[in-house]
Amino acid sequence: MKLNSAQVKQTMTQMNAQVLPEDHPAVAQLNSVFGEHTFFVDTSGLKVLEPAEAPDMQGQTGEVVSLAEWSDPELTSLRPHEPEPTGVLITLEPSKH
Numbered sequence: 001m002k003l004n005s006a007q008v009k010q011t012m013t014q015m016n017a018q019v020l021p022e023d024h025p026a027v028a029q030l031n032s033v034f035g036e037h038t039f040f041v042d043t044s045g046l047k048v049l050e051p052a053e054a055p056d057m058q059g060q061t062g063e064v065v066s067l068a069e070w071s072d073p074e075l076t077s078l079r080p081h082e083p084e085p086t087g088v089l090i091t092l093e094p095s096k097h
Contacts (some may be wrong), residue, residue, distance in 0.1 A: 003062075011062075015042070015047075020033075020038075037049075048065050048067060049090060050062060050095075052089055061091055062092050063091060066086055
């Protein structure tokens, strides 16, 4: 899923990762392979958020999905794999009561 700037900021408070900026050279290729997403990288690899239903959480949530892992210790090359849900839920927008 594609996140707006507020959602990216909210995600960054809950996830130890860096967001790939839209103008990063890899983003166009990643979009062609994985679809339109906001991409994050962390120490284990490439992640995106997918919409999630979480009845026990308030507001809009997304689940962290792993798309690729680092193939070298220097974290310079990614090896894609089938999307793997991580079970980690991120609150994107708190509910408005």
